[in-house]
Amino acid sequence: MIALRVEGLEKAFDGLRVTRRVDLAVAAGERRLIIGPNGAGKTTLFNLITGEIAPDAGTIALFDTDITRKPVRARAHLGMARTYQIITLFGRDTLRHNVVLALLGLSRRRWNPLIDLARQHDLTEQADAALARVGLRHLAHRPLAETSYGERRRVEIAMALAQNPRVLLLDEPFAGLSIDERQDVNRLLLSIPRDVTVVMIEHNMDVALAFADKITLLHFGQVIVEGTRAEVVADPRTREVYLGH
Amino acid sequence: MSLWLTLAVNSVALGGLLFLLSAGFSLIFGLMRIPNLMHGSFFMLGAYLGVTFLDRGVNFWLAALGAGLLTGLVGGLIERFLLRRLEGQVLPQVLLTLGFAFIIGDVCLMVWTGDPWQPATPAQLQGAVQVAGLFFPLYRLVILAVAVVVAIALWVMVDWTRLGAMIRAGVDDPPIARVVGIKVSQLFTLVFALGAALAAFAGVMGAPYLSVYPGLDFEMLPLALIVVILGGTGSLLGALVGSFLIGFLYNFGQAMVPDLAYVILFLPMLLVLVLRPQGLFGKVGA
């Protein structure tokens, strides 16, 4: 079963092709790592997959449902969740409220103007459980603006996990973290249940290699190498991209 | 001269005036992203100043230039000392420019009273010229000519000169522009003052046939807005086409459905918003 299938994806900005005929097939439950140097088009690929930008050509399918023309929000309802490289959270609100918003987004209750959100105890409990998973339950009442960078990264992941996604897209979850924090996040990622398909972008080759079942190397918007960890590391083209010029 | 031809000539003249008004607005709102709600006030202030100069016997062109310079100075000072501190903050910018619009309007009312002023068309620009057997009022043609000259000058400035390149760089990426040595804030002050001066100049040019009266400011502001929305923000060509479109619509509307002439003006804007939100000449995704 293919969870995420991308075929012939193309995107150009002002004539500059940032995504060139990208094909990707991620099996259900797989952990896929997408690596590549700066400017390889990794985040653009994510934005295409989540629908934040529209492709010039190609198709995207989620569990064999064509989602190429579906808006961002519809993809979320079909089971896609993502984290952002640049943290975009609700700074004035508490951690709990941040996660509640993630839960509410998939609930029909989000339209309800007549009930008190603070009294929706099931949402609060689920939010606290999600925070507990990332080890932040004790900070549930703290405004996000008063938390550290590493904690915010974990809130990002808690929000994505709270959505119970079938496919989870992680955009550089380790960026800017200390070594200790990286280990925390690494442990967190390893604890994600196997029925969730995970696609992760990393700039750095060394990080989270152990985590991946398969690795895709992107360079100038093109898939250069794809395979298991050993295959990709051994491939001369990988060394060319990362070492030679 | 037939009614239709008269209407057409008036339309072209109004279009020219609107271009003078909205070219500056297009730069300020479209390029610099400043919601300048005093743009109509610049038009009105300029018109009043020009009328006063004319009253003192100043030459028409000198009066128009003088009003433009003075108003440009006012605009430049407001930008330099107040607006600049609010860079990127839309709501405070709106409040500030709206506040000044109210103040300018009230000062004008105090100084020039509530009665309309309508200066005579300057003597050397009265009368008509004969083209292909038809007579055209000279003054209308002069407005058109001035608009065309200004349009070309602005186009050359923005697209072909170093100054224009610096403006575009300053708008696209202010931090980078600063790094490469462009004095972005001085540049913005200059553009703002230029826009104010153009609006004031347009006010003087328009005074002999629109007359000047309280409330003219908030009548002109939406017109500049329509033109820019129609043409696409930041596009001078769009402002030019939009101006003439509105000029025709206003005059023909006035003649055919006087009750609704003002409302009809907004219809193309609404259509554009629904069908092509980036404007007729705006870039997609800009």
Place this chain on the structure above:
Amino acid sequence: MEVSTPRVIAIVVALLLLVTLPAWVGNPYYINVASQILFFAVFALALNVLVGYGGLVSLGHAGLFAVAGYTAALLLARGHGHLVADTVALAVTVLTAAIYAVLSLRATGIGFLMITLAIGQILWGVAYRWASLTNGDNGINVAARPAPFGLSLAGADGFYYLCLVVFLACLASMRMVVRSPFGASLRGTRDQERRMAALGYDVWTIRFWAFLLSGFWSGVAGLLFLYYNQFISPQIVALTTSAEALLMVISGGTATLLGPVVGAALVVIMKNVVSAYIVRWNMVLGIIFILIVSFMPEGLVPGSARLWAWARHRLRRGKSGVAAATPPAAAGEGGP
């Protein structure tokens, strides 16, 4: 969330004061000022749905306010009853709000503001220039106020109580919406539009409903305005009205329930006082705008608190205070 005891006391005292106001104020002139404050507070609360909670600054709300008034006035002038006139007026206002929304929600920030401004000016043009429909500059008179359930609203007292009931209903409904999941969704679209879409929210539709809510209460306020004056003219559709409403929202502090109410009281009182002594209301309005931007960009309620804290800090530290030489300008609370 539990309400603290001091808060309950404050609310009870405020309610008592409001209910007994005609008795302790006495002078009908001042009772009328109180009525004005109440219906302008409704208008400001309506605008605050968009400005404060949606982050969408509208400069065209005078149009919505006036559409309700004009529709009712026209229907009443044609001999329809109050119930029909008011119901149709509110329906037309909500419909107008829907048109506003469809056109203006193509943009956010400065674009949204400019489009609402332009639509507001169209409606001004209709009221002022389409004389065969709206009677142009002469406006339309309304013969009498309604008398629901046989209660007379002709006097200052009666009309004040009508305004008070409507105001309290508006405040209660706003409180409910703000605390609801929908309110949280709306605030979310204000703070992180992109993220909200990725979380499964339909940003456009959320804003659309917020616009309708705002339009409805603007219409209610417009009806009260019509009955208060028993007259409506193009003057109320002018940009000044939209600007005043914005001033009410901002001066009090956006995204709070009390802010717009305080703002409405301030603006109405100031306008009455200023108009009594000098005619230059527009000048005063302009100066206030500039002062607010310069000194209290976050609004009077939070702004006063900040200045007060700063002043106390200075007093305590004596004249040597180095650190607090200037009041800290509010951190970029500019809206998108």
